[in-house]
Structures are given as C-alpha cells and as structure tokens.
Amino acid sequence: MKPRVGIFSLSSCEGCQLQILNMEEELLDLVQAIDLVSFREAMDPISGEYDIALVEGAVTRESEIPVLQEIRRKADVLVAMGACAAAAGVIGLRNLRSPEENLRRVYGEHPDVADDVTVARPLDEVVEVDYYIRSCPIDRDEFLHLIKSLLMGKEPYDPNYPVCVECRIDENVCLYDLNDGEFCQGPVTRAGCGALCPGFGSACMGCRGLVDDANVESMIDIMVEAGIDEREARRRLELFHAGPEGKKNDNGED
Amino acid sequence: MDTAKVVGKPAFASFIERQAEEVSVVAPVARAAGEFSYGEVQDASSLEEEEYIPTLSSPKKYLLPPQEALFRFSSPADSAVHEGEELEYTADVEQKRRILLAVRPCDIAAIHRMDQVFSDTEPDPHYLARRRAAIIIGLDCLEPCDELAFCAAVGTSDADEGFDLLLTDLGEDWLVRVGTDQGAELLEECQEIRDATEQDLQRLKDVVQAKEKVFRKCQERLDFPGEDIPEVLEGSEDSPVWDEYGDRCLGCGRCNLVCPTCFCFDVEDTVSLDLKEGERTRRWDGCTLLEFAAVAGGENFRRERSDRLRHMFLHKGKYGPERYGDLYCIGCGRCARTCLAGIDHPEVYNALMRHRDKGDDHG
Ligand code: SF4
Ligand code: SF4
Ligand code: SF4
Ligand code: SF4
Numbered sequence: 001m002k003p004r005v006g007i008f009s010l011s012s013c014e015g016c017q018l019q020i021l022n023m024e025e026e027l028l029d030l031v032q033a034i035d036l037v038s039f040r041e042a043m044d045p046i047s048g049e050y051d052i053a054l055v056e057g058a059v060t061r062e063s064e065i066p067v068l069q070e071i072r073r074k075a076d077v078l079v080a081m082g083a084c085a086a087a088a089g090v091i092g093l094r095n096l097r098s099p100e101e102n103l104r105r106v107y108g109e110h111p112d113v114a115d116d117v118t119v120a121r122p123l124d125e126v127v128e129v130d131y132y133i134r135s136c137p138i139d140r141d142e143f144l145h146l147i148k149s150l151l152m153g154k155e156p157y158d159p160n161y162p163v164c165v166e167c168r169i170d171e172n173v174c175l176y177d178l179n180d181g182e183f184c185q186g187p188v189t190r191a192g193c194g195a196l197c198p199g200f201g202s203a204c205m206g207c208r209g210l211v212d213d214a215n216v217e218s219m220i221d222i223m224v225e226a227g228i229d230e231r232e233a234r235r236r237l238e239l240f241h242a243g244p245e246g247k248k249n250d251n252g253e254d
Numbered sequence: 255m256d257t258a259k260v261v262g263k264p265a266f267a268s269f270i271e272r273q274a275e276e277v278s279v280v281a282p283v284a285r286a287a288g289e290f291s292y293g294e295v296q297d298a299s300s301l302e303e304e305e306y307i308p309t310l311s312s313p314k315k316y317l318l319p320p321q322e323a324l325f326r327f328s329s330p331a332d333s334a335v336h337e338g339e340e341l342e343y344t345a346d347v348e349q350k351r352r353i354l355l356a357v358r359p360c361d362i363a364a365i366h367r368m369d370q371v372f373s374d375t376e377p378d379p380h381y382l383a384r385r386r387a388a389i390i391i392g393l394d395c396l397e398p399c400d401e402l403a404f405c406a407a408v409g410t411s412d413a414d415e416g417f418d419l420l421l422t423d424l425g426e427d428w429l430v431r432v433g434t435d436q437g438a439e440l441l442e443e444c445q446e447i448r449d450a451t452e453q454d455l456q457r458l459k460d461v462v463q464a465k466e467k468v469f470r471k472c473q474e475r476l477d478f479p480g481e482d483i484p485e486v487l488e489g490s491e492d493s494p495v496w497d498e499y500g501d502r503c504l505g506c507g508r509c510n511l512v513c514p515t516c517f518c519f520d521v522e523d524t525v526s527l528d529l530k531e532g533e534r535t536r537r538w539d540g541c542t543l544l545e546f547a548a549v550a551g552g553e554n555f556r557r558e559r560s561d562r563l564r565h566m567f568l569h570k571g572k573y574g575p576e577r578y579g580d581l582y583c584i585g586c587g588r589c590a591r592t593c594l595a596g597i598d599h600p601e602v603y604n605a606l607m608r609h610r611d612k613g614d615d616h617g
Contacts, residue, residue, distance in 0.1 A: 029527040148525055152336045157522060161507055161543045168511040168592065169320040169538065171310040176594060177287040187506045187594060213544050213559065215504045222594045 003150065006038035006050035007081075008071055010064050011091055011120070012057030015137040016082035017041040023140050030144075033151060052077045052150060054133075058084040058091045059126050062116035072127040077150060080123045081143075083136035087209040087241035090136065091120045095242045120242075131156050135193055136207040136240065142192060159192040162211050163204050167195035175203055176226055183223045185237060188214035207240045257438070258450035258458070259430040263301075265446040266421075266428050270298035272443070273353055280316060281355035282309050292316070292354075300356045301421065301428075307399045308586045312361050312514030313354045314368060317384045321537040322348075324380065324521070334529035347383045356393040359413035360405045360586040364514035365390065366416040370578045371517050389440060392417035396465060398472040402587035404600045406473035408480035410584045412462065422458055429458050475600040478607055483571040483581060486607050491564070495605045500560020502595040503542065509589035509597070510540025510566065515574075515582045518546070541565050567602065 007017060021042055023030065034052075038045040053075035059068060072078055083089035094102045099118060103111035123129050133142050149156035163186035167174070175182040175198055182203035186195065190208040197204050210216070216237065223233040261269075273279055274296045281300035282290040290309045311320075325345035333339045357365070365385075372381035392413055398406070405411040413420055418437030422429045429450060432438050441447060450458075478486065490496075510516045520539040525532030539546060542562045547555040556562045574582025583599060590598040 026527060033527055033529075144527065145524070148527060148529065151529060152334070152525070154336075160545050162504070164506045164508050165511060165540070165543070168310070168508050171285075171291045173286045173289050173310070174592070177289065179287070187504045187508075211505075211544065213505055213557075215502075215559065218502055218504050218595055 002033065002035045003051040004035045004037045004047065004049060005052045005054065005147075006045075006071070006075070007036070007040070008038065008053060008055045008067075009040060010055060010057030010068065010085070010123075011060040012082065012084045012089075014041060014056065016056040016085075016133075019137045019140055020143060023144075026140070026144060030147070034147065048074075050075055052079065054079045054081045055123060056081045056085050058088045059121045059123065060091060060094075060117060060119075061114070062118055065126055068123065068126055077130045078123070078127065079131045079133060079146060080129045081133045082138050083134060083207050083209070083240050085123050086132045086134050088120045088122045089207075089240055092122075092242040093239065095119050096238070132158055134158075134190060134208040139193060159190055160212050161191050162187050162214075163189045163191045163193065163195050163198065163208075166191045166193070167198045170195055170199055172198055174198075175201070176222070179226070181227070183226055183228050183233065183236060185219070187222070188216060188219045188237070205239055206237060209241050257432045258455065259432065259441060259447050260424070260427050260450050260454050261430060261444060261447040262427055266430075266444065267298040267301075269444040270353075270355065271296065273440075278350060278352040279355055280313070280352060282306060285310070295355065298355070301393060303356075306358075307591070308358070308360070308403070308588050310588075310592075311512060312364060312586070312588065313357055314361075314364065314514050316352060316354060316388065317365065317368060318372075318381055318517065318519075318538075321535055322380060323533045323535050326531065326533040328531035329529075332530075335525055335532055336529065345379075347379055349383045349387045351387050351389075352384075353389045353391060355391045357390050357417070358393060358395050358399075358586075360403070360410045360584045361514055362390065362392050362413045362416040362420075363410040363580075363584045364586070367515045367574070367578070367580055367582055367584070368517060370580070374578075389436060390417045390419075391437075392420040394420060394422040396423060396461065397468045400587065400591075401471075402590045402598065403472055403585060404475040404587060405585035406469035407476035407600065408483075408581050408583060408585040411465065411469050411472065422461060424454070424457055424461070427454075429454060477604045480581060480585075483583075483603060484575045486603060486610060487568055487572040490606050490610065493606055493609050495602065495609055496560040496564045498605075499597055499602060500558060500563050503559045503563050503597060504595055505542055505544060505559040505562060506594075507540035507543040508592045508594075510542055511538055512588040512592045514586060514588070515570070515584060516540060541569065563597070567599070570599075571603070 009017060037047040037050050053071045055071060059065060080086045084091050103117060107113050131146060133146055146156045167186055175184040184198055184203040185206040186198055186204040188210055189204050189206045190211050192208060220230060220233050224230050279295055280292050281295045283293040285291055292309050292313050325343050327335060327341045327343050329335045329339055330342055331339050335341060372378040415433060417433045420431040420433060518539045519536040521534055521536045523532055523534050556565055570583040571581060
C-alpha cells in the first residue's frame with residue numbers, strides 16, 4: 001500500500017514546498033509512489049489522515065504548537081523539512097532580540113497585531129522529529145532520497161561531515177586561500193549540498209546547520225585570523241541556527 | 255640502473271602533443287592563488303612549471319575516483335529491490351588508457367602504496383583496471399616545492415621505481431629513465447631520441463648529487479630520521495600532544511581528502527523511485543571525520559577529535575609500515591597546506607619525539 005503523505009507549513013517562506021513542486025521530471029513518478037493527501041501549495045487536502053508528515057517552517061507562535069502536536073500525533077514519521085524546521089533557520093535570527101523588541105521594531109505602535117509571538121524554535125524543540133531534510137531551501141534529490149528510504153524502510157542518509165569534504169573533492173580553491181573577504185563556514189557546516197556556495201566563490205553561510213561535533217571556537221579563530229572581528233564571526237555563525245539559544249547573545253545592538 | 259635515454263625538450267613536447275590526440279593525458283594545471291589541479295592537457299607545458307606545489311587532489315583521483323559506481327542491481331520480477339527476490343547485477347569497469355604526466359616523486363611513491371593496498375587480500379577490480387590502463391611519466395623534483403613539503407625526510411624525494419618513464423631536467427634535454435616495458439614501448443613513438451651516453455649519466459649523477467644539498471632543509475623538517483617514525487609513535491597513545499592538537503583540529507577531513515595515500519571509502523546504495531533498480535557507489539571517506547568509526551547500534555570508537563587525529567598519524571606512521579613495510583606518509587605536505595588549523599605533520603612528530611624524550615608519555 002502506498003504511504004499517505006502530508007506536507008505542512010509553519011512559519012516560513014514556503015520555499016521548500018515550492019522546491020517539491022518544481023520537480024517537474026519526477027513529480028509523476030512521485031505521485032505513483034506515494035499518496036499525497038495534503039499539500040497546500042498544490043491542492044486542497046484530500047484527507048486528514050497520513051502516515052508521513054513533512055513539515056516546513058519554524059514554530060514562532062503559540063497557536064502553532066497544538067497544530068504541530070496534532071501532526072505529530074497522527075503521523076508515524078515526522079520529517080523536519082528545510083532549515084527553518086530543522087534549526088529555526090533565518091527566522092531564528094529574531095531570537096537575537098526579545099519578542100517584545102521585535103514586535104516594537106516591526107509593528108511600531110501596533111504590536112498587538114501578532115499577539116502570540118514566541119521565540120522561534122526548530123520543530124524538535126516542541127515535538128519529536130524522526131528525520132531531517134536540511135538546506136534553505138531543500139534540495140530535491142535529498143527530498144527524493146528521503147522518500148525512497150522511507151518506502152524501503154531504511155534510515156535516510158543525513159551527512160554529518162562538513163561542506164569542506166565536498167569542496168575538497170571538487171578541488172575548488174579554498175576561499176581562505178583566495179583571501180578575498182569571504183568567511184566560509186564550510187568547515188563546521190553539514191554537507192549534502194555539494195559545496196554549492198563555495199563552488200560559486202561565495203562563503204558557505206551555514207544553512208544546513210552545524211555538524212555534530214563542530215569545533216566552533218577553532219572556526220572563530222580561523223575567521224578572525226582571516227580578518228573579521230570576533231563578534232561579527234559569531235553572528236555569522238548564528239545566521240541559520242540562532243534557535244532559542246541565540247537569545248543569550250542579545251545585547252540590544254544592531 | 256634501468257635504461258636511460260636523452261631527448262631534446264621540443265621533440266619530447268611534440269611526442270606528448272601527439273599522445274594527447276590519441277589518449278587522455280593529464281598533468282598539473284595552474285589554478286587561482288598559486289594552486290594546481292590535475293586535469294586534461296594537450297601539450298607538455300606542465301613539465302616546465304616553475305612555481306609548482308603539489309596539486310589540490312593527487313593523481314590518485316584517476317585510480318580511485320572520489321565517487322564511483324561499483325555495480326548496478328535490478329529486480330527481474332515486478333518486485334522492489336528490497337523485497338527479497340534474487341537480483342541481477344552488472345558492473346562496468348573503466349579501462350580508459352591515460353597518461354599521468356609530470357607526476358612528482360612523492361606522488362609516484364604514493365601510487366606505489368595504493369597499489370599495495372588495492373592488490374592486498376581482495377584485489378580491487380576497479381582500481382586495478384584503471385591502474386593497468388595508466389602510464390606514469392614522472393618528473394624529478396630538483397628542489398623542494400615549498401616549505402611544507404618534507405619528502406626528503408621520509409625518503410620519497412627521489413624515485414627509483416613506480417614509474418614507466420621518469421624525466422630529469424638537463425637544461426636543453428630531458429634525461430628519460432625507463433622503468434617498465436610499457437614505458438620503453440611508448441618511447442618508440444618518440445622521435446629524435448637517443449641512448450644516454452656516459453657523459454649524460456655523469457650529468458644525471460651531478461644533478462642528483464646537487465639535490466642532496468638543496469633538500470637538506472626539507473629533510474631537516476623532521477628532527478629525526480623518517481624510518482624512526484613507527485618507533486616514535488609506539489606507545490604515544492596517551493601523549494598530551496594529541497589533546498593539544500585535537501583542541502585545534504576541526505575534524506573536518508580535509509587532510510584525509512587531499513592525502514595521496516588515504517584509501518578509505520564509504521559505500522551507499524541508491525535506488526530509482528520505483529524501487530526496481532539501483533546502484534552501489536563508493537566515495538572517499540576520512541578517519542578524522544566524526545562518523546568514520548561509528549558502527550551499527552550507534553557506538554563510535556573514536557568520538558573525540560584527538561582520537562581521530564591520532565588514528566590518522568598511527569595509520570600513516572605505524573600500521574601502514576607494519577603491514578607493508580613502507581611509511582604511508584610520503585611527505586607531500588598537502589595535509590598542512592589545506593589544514594585551516596595549521597596542523598603540520600612533521601611538527602606533530604617532532605612534538606611527540608620531544609615529549610617522549612621528556613618521558614612524560616609513560617608516567
Ligand atoms: S571554501 Fe569553504 S567549504 Fe570550501 S574548503 Fe574552503 S572553507 Fe571549506
Ligand atoms: S588536521 Fe586540519 S585538515 Fe585535518 S581534520 Fe584537523 S583541522 Fe581538518
Ligand atoms: S589515514 Fe585514515 S582515512 Fe587515511 S587511509 Fe588511514 S584510516 Fe583511511
Ligand atoms: S599525511 Fe600529509 S604529507 Fe603525508 S602523504 Fe598524506 S597529505 Fe602528504
């Protein structure tokens with residue numbers, strides 16, 4: 001029997017859902033392999049029952065918590081899809097200031113228009129997450145890899161080695177050797193993207209989150225030695241995974 | 255000594271150009287920031303490169319590609335590959351003839367070590383097929399490439415074997431040492447080539463002798479003779495040196511990935527969306543990476559970065575020599591050139607030696 005799959009969205013730009021819709025070549029094969037029962041970007045929901053839930057976006061409002069809990073309760077497998085769901089992503093940057101301060105800055109005189117805003121949290125701070133598809137936005141091949149693995153009852157492979165591995169395999173000249181002001185986070189960021197940004201000469205900004213044993217202090221030393229100040233280095237390392245933890249660095253400055 | 259020939263540089267250059275029309279010729283090609291990578295070439299200009307430093311990846315990539323399909327499998331019936339039916343297997347073994355040009359003595363020594371590993375126990379058909387189809391035209395180094403190399407300290411700055419042909423620069427001419435029948439056969443296609451005379455051989459001797467002096471600093475990068483490395487590593491397991499370097503190490507795997515003698519790989523099966531066919535691929539792995547020593551059930555035998563770093567040194571400097579009689583570090587310095595934490599192998603060996611002399615490893 002084909003597994004029933006629901007695709008859901010919390011606070012996000014919905015860019016990850018779009019990546020799935022963009023898979024023109026594989027979309028037909030995909031719907032042969034699974035039953036899509038809910039996918040807001042593409043269709044009206046067919047059913048409220050599903051086996052696999054793919055959730056994009058971070059939890060940023062109180063009202064999203066029961067929604068996510070309900071999804072968790074119904075799904076056998078819950079997948080955090082994209083940087084926001086997996087690590088709070090860019091939305092997590094707001095944790096660098098208090099929720100009240102953010103509301104004041106964005107809505108000025110009318111902070112009550114969004115009255116249930118909380119710190120931004122990745123899904124696994126609220127419910128148990130079984131698997132992750134990383135990146136901002138997700139990579140289609142990784143999405144397909146996850147679907148295939150679940151169909152076979154296999155653990156999907158989630159690289160836990162850094163971007164430098166893929167970058168060395170591609171034999172890019174390292175941005176730290178080019179010395180042109182790119183402060184690459186490849187040495188501590190999870191691979192799987194094929195070193196996409198460094199391959200085009202731009203620093204890895206860490207959208208896939210840190211590898212499990214990231215040596216952050218050594219990374220900071222390297223960035224500082226390459227000519228960036230320490231505070232800025234730390235900020236950059238937090239760009240995609242400030243999470244609720246990021247709050248502790250709040251110092252009220254821009 | 256093996257036979258030696260002499261050929262004018264222009265004649266040898268046209269020989270290479272003609273070869274490049276027939277087969278794939280690969281050689282170091284200049285990249286940004288003073289770096290080099292091996293790539294396809296049409297001429298012999300790589301032989302004249304004065305600013306050469308070891309390539310980002312070594313020529314190993316032509317024998318053990320970073321990623322390759324080992325075999326494909328498909329389900330004959332209308333079932334999926336994981337449903338227990340007998341599968342059909344097919345494999346393509348690549349045997350493209352390829353000239354590896356301007357391979358330096360250190361990399362020649364590295365290929366020799368890879369040959370040992372991939373012929374041992376279960377000979378590896380993919381590696382060996384590529385290796386058999388490869389022709390190695392080496393290029394002797396007359397001076398150390400940079401201050402990070404330490405080939406002379408580990409005995410790889412001169413090549414005596416492992417090449418089909420080896421070129422030594424005699425100014426206007428190349429002196430060509432012939433290492434194999436395959437090399438001799440290939441040279442038959444080279445015009446204006448003659449046997450080396452007594453005088454040529456004397457010139458070669460002078461050049462080789464001059465090397466000794468020029469390479470002294472390179473040799474002295476290690477405070478003790480390279481053949482003592484296994485002994486220095488013996489009993490170093492608990493040395494404080496590993497923690498010191500492990501604190502700085504990013505566990506990023508860069509050193510493994512650029513190393514010409516690292517041979518470890520990981521395998522993965524991928525399948526089509528209808529689950530009816532798939533392939534098994536292997537890709538380079540490295541022991542400084544977190545999950546290298548992780549096994550089913552979640553146990554990881556080397557979770558700490560310092561343990562992983564130590565393992566790399568032990569493999570290069572102790573386990574390799576124990577099994578094959580050769581150091582598995584050939585002193586190219588690629589690891590230090592790529593390491594953002596500035597971890598330099600001879601420096602680590604020297605530190606181990608100093609600690610050992612102080613006796614603080616053994617309480
Ligand atoms: S450019 Fe970035 S990802 Fe690539 S090797 Fe350098 S630090 Fe690593
Ligand atoms: S020694 Fe250097 S290159 Fe190797 S894993 Fe450690 S930091 Fe990376
Ligand atoms: S040093 Fe590590 S990665 Fe390299 S061959 Fe040895 S075990 Fe493998
Ligand atoms: S360990 Fe370093 S110096 Fe030794 S062969 Fe490998 S890359 Fe070269």
